[in-house]
Amino acid sequence: MQTKQLFFKLPSPGIFLVALLLSLPQVAQAALTIQHWQTPQGARVVFVESHELPMLDVAVEFPAGSARDPAGKPGLAQLTHGMLDQGAGGLSDTAIAYGLADVGAVLSGRLDRDRGGVTLRTLSSTPEKDKALAMLARVLQQPDFPGAVVTREKKRLIAGIREAEADPGNVASKAFYRALYGTHAYAHDEAGEINSIEKLTRGDLQAFYRSHYSAPNAVIALMGDITRAEAEAIANHLAAGLSQVPALPALPKPAQAAASDTRIAYPSTQSHVLMGVVGVSRNDPDYFSLYVGNYVLGGGGFDSQLMREVRDKRGYAYSAYSYFLPLGEAGPFQLGLQTKLAQTDDALKVAQSTLRDFIAKGPSEAELTQAKSNLTGGFPLRIDSNKKILEYLSVIGFYRLPLDYLDTWVDQVNAVDVAAVKQAFARRINPNKLVTVVVGGSASAR
Secondary structure (H helix, E strand, C coil): CEEEECCCCCCCHHHHHHHHHHCCCCCCCCCCCCEEEECCCCCEEEEEECCCCCEEEEEEEECCCHHHCCCCCCCHHHHHHHHCCCCECCECHHHHHHHHHCCCCEEEEEECCCCEEEEEEEECCHHHHHHHHHHHHHHHHCECCCHHHHHHHHHHHHHHHHHHCCCHHHHHHHHHHHHHHCCCHHHCCCCCCHHHHHHCCHHHHHHHHHHHCEHHHCEEEEEECCCHHHHHHHHHHHHHCCECCCCCCCCCCCCCCCCEEEEECECCCEEEEEEEEECCECCCCCHHHHHHHHHHHHHCHHHCHHHHHHHHCCCCCCCEEEEECCECCCCEEEEEEEEEHHHHHHHHHHHHHHHHHHHHHCCCHHHHHHHHHHHHHCHHHHHCCHHHHHHHHHHHHHCCCCCCHHHHHHHHHHCCCHHHHHHHHHHHCCHHHCEEEEECECCCCC
16 A cells, blocks of 8 residues: 655644644544435545544545556556646646645545545634635546646656665565466556556546546545534535546456465565465455454564564564455455575475464464454554544445444454354465465576
């Protein structure tokens, strides 16, 4: 996932007030009342009303991530998203930046494989709020895609890709997704490909924008110091200026890849190792069993089995981890580590053996109890600010999760037992189908 600040911030009195407000502690509520409705234009809306701080956070997201890149045009989603605030409604990128800075507002963006969107943080006082929302509407509804700026941004993206090619971790990640997903859209790298980006035109961006950034595709999340009536008016205004292109269909379900072992030569003293399988979607019924179980396997830092077996007992790596990345369709389960070139195969064998043992035996009762305690104990920190709650609202709205998702999260974690973990891992991870990528040293594909 890539997140960027959509404009450079300029000093103004409003900025200092925002910084002061953001530094104030906020107590997470035990229960959040999430309201949900649809605008007349077809946009889905989720809203939490909170008057503890004089602030409003708004996120508008679309199924416009890198998985939606058309055939032969990887990077189009990224470039389109990055251009939204680089000139809109006749205003230049500089004018947009100054307009937001003058009222202490912050505009940012997010793009990953599923989603592309824009987030606004503003004071809730009427003059500042109205100006900030007007600028958000302009950026969402009237991007100009100026030709000269398109050329500039293409060069910037290409330079970023070339820079990333010097990082063996990025090389490994791109190769892992290609090996795991093959021809599926999730194989598309979020940044795109140099040869494709060089050929993209302003017309390509305009067409992608029209077909993906439409009202029926939009999910609007609002959090903060406004009433339901105000939230409805804001959502209607944001959606009204978008096209009415129908909502996009879901992506196809990815197939489980065959086992593979790819070795990529790289001049380094360490190997970057990634392995995994196609995992689960956001709405998968096994999600909580896998999430809690993975805390024991490789998600719990120094408490995890992978760290204990790979690092503590054998000293093969400073860190070893695993995680599930649920997406709209099945995202990856990934296990990773870095190790000295000479002990790459030994470290791989230990990691694979640890995974096999975990699938066969599951966590111990003590390990599971500790995992659930750590996860539930840290949950209040997940919703201790408006910004964090907004991120959850966006996920709930985009992936159509239950509105009581946050209210029931602790109960869902506590309900997981050893049998559920073993059954879920056995269903979802076949250790005989691991896709493995190793970057480092002189190597060749096996």
